[in-house]
Amino acid sequence: MCGIAGMFNLDGGAVGPESLLGMIQMLVHRGPDDTGLYSENGVGLAHARLSIIDLAGGHQPMSNEDSSLWITFNGEIFNYLELREELLSRGHRFATNSDTEVILHLYEEKKENCVEYLNGQWAFAIWDNQRRRLFLSRDRLGVRPLFYTQVKKTFIFGSEIKAIFAHPGVTREIDVDGLDEVFTYWCTIPPTTLFRNIQELPPGHSMTVDGTGIAVRPYWHHQFEKASGAVDPAREQSYAEELLDLLADATRIRLRSDVPVGAYLSGGLDSTITTALVKKVTNAKLRTFSISFDNAEFDESEFQNEAVRFLDTEHQDFRCTKNQIAEVFPDVVWHAEKPVLRTAPAPLYLLSRLVQNSGFKVVVTGEGSDEMLGGYDIFKEAKIRRFWKSRPDSKVRPVLLRRLYPYLQNIQNQSDCYRKAFFHIDVDPNLQPFFSHIPRWQLTAKLKTFFSDAVRAEISGDDGYSKVRSQLPQRYPSWDSFCQAQYLETKYLLPGYILSSQGDRMAMAHSVEGRFPFLDHRVVEFASKLPISLKMKVLNEKYLLKRCARGLIPPSIAKRSKQPYRAPEGCSFLQPAAREYMDDLLSPEQIRRDGIFDAPAVTKLVDKFRMGTAIGTKDNMGLVGIVSTQLLIHQFIRHFEARTAPHDA
């Protein structure tokens, strides 16, 4: 795992090594082991390396035999050994044992279609000297990030936006459309980012840059089969066996590494399964890592300990406090590069620091299971809402909503009139393509109350979700609503928040690479064809996965209800560690100077927290969103030069 950056002067002008070096130095946290530069013929590639495969031979940027191709690559190609064998049999000769070189030889054969053969997580750029073309690609699900911009005749790219900002020609401004998207969907919608003129290459897309311009095209689509009916027991058994085989193989190839691999263990179903599958492949004592909290509301250590005992791993736990969340939050935002509405990335930042301090560079984790196999509450909630909508006068059906959120006190004591309003029972699921997500998006959009009048005037005010609507696949209306909800989670929140703000960015802040068996595209494509009843049987989430897990993991973990990963929210910012930046960033004068938020509204919200009366989701998301946005403005717009390299807490 690494950091990449580069530029291409379309007018052929020389690329100075100083600019390249300045850019890649911003990414040294992603690759502290080695730095490499290549510059020739108007193109420059840079690489910061975290050595994981072929420690001696994997220096980058790397060329093919005749130096007609050069690559800078962030990620892992897990099927590189199989691809290498095929390429060898077709006469290719390799100078290294790295997966990087496999991409180059595959490109020689397949050109831009090479990505279709890759099983992995990647962001890379290949300079094709003969065609004078830069080819860039990002993995199917968006595990690895890639951003770009164009300044006059210069195309500039990087793993993180801070590398692009290090280029002297790039200006830094907030894009209020990106802000508007975060305060609706929890994430930006590619190609938009939080910064004006900085674009994100969407997951599953490649792009070419040459004399004819920039062309972005998708090479993979997340598709679902039309809903199917009942599944007989024999067929169910074969589905379970197939899923387990696929997951075992996805895990096996994700252990390919020349450094030790550890595992995250949250105490939930998914990471316990991936840890169990790792254990089946390796003989050595497995190292596992987890987060726990003092506050019982968030803590899962009871289940973590049970998994550790059952799987016999060598375990380390990071016990996270509110003050630690406050302490590292500025660094969390620096790495996330977009506002966050939850503090949940902060404990993951602290966890990756523990992993790094323990001498590990690679962890296997369970992300992606909830999206692919039907685990999220939002899927269940939509199912219950649809069920209630079909009999609006039922007194029994809404009770299911109370059972769905036992940890949310506010849901428990409400009358049905309120539940109908808050869960949008008036929305017709047959007419609204975003039925599952309307409650979340509408609740989040209420945070725009905090925007200043100027920002509110500038944002489009589009509440019809037209951008997302325009990106929907043609076959989307024919899918079952359950699959539609899965699609929305996988397309937007997974790459835009889970895999970035909580994933790549928090792990790579401490040079730790996450590997995700549930995001192997074979697993994803298999899961998208499964009958829905095997994902959620009545209201039993991840039904088929639980069946696969029998005997693999402790029965209590297989049976437990899903607990969403959460962390202490707005109250963290009342801790001593936050005092200095809260006073600076949220003072009425500073809020007015920065111009994004309404100063009196922010003061009212902060007062509410100080009085102890801020209890709601809106208050908490509002404060976290405001603090993170203010930190971004100060770190990236106002004082970027002062932060020439990332610093740690």
Add this chain to the structure above:
Amino acid sequence: MTLNDELRQFVTDNFMYGKPYKGFADDDSFIERGIIDSTAVMELVAFLENRFRIKLLDQDLVPANLDSVNGLARFVESRLPPNFSKACDPSRIVLGV
């Protein structure tokens, strides 16, 4: 400050963060206008119980009582103990949530 003024102030400060939309009227539905969410109902109940020393039962938690400034005022008036002074210092209120 009248009862309506006080209730309106609470709703404006706590649910609209001091930024009422233009034309915010005492009969406007909090639900229809998107002023409250599920936790806001809890905040509202806590405020009423502490400020006016009344106890709300589950059957009281309906929009007829809690969904507009006028609805709140009618409900509070109907429940106020005879000797209650509405002029107590709101800054001393501690919400019990």
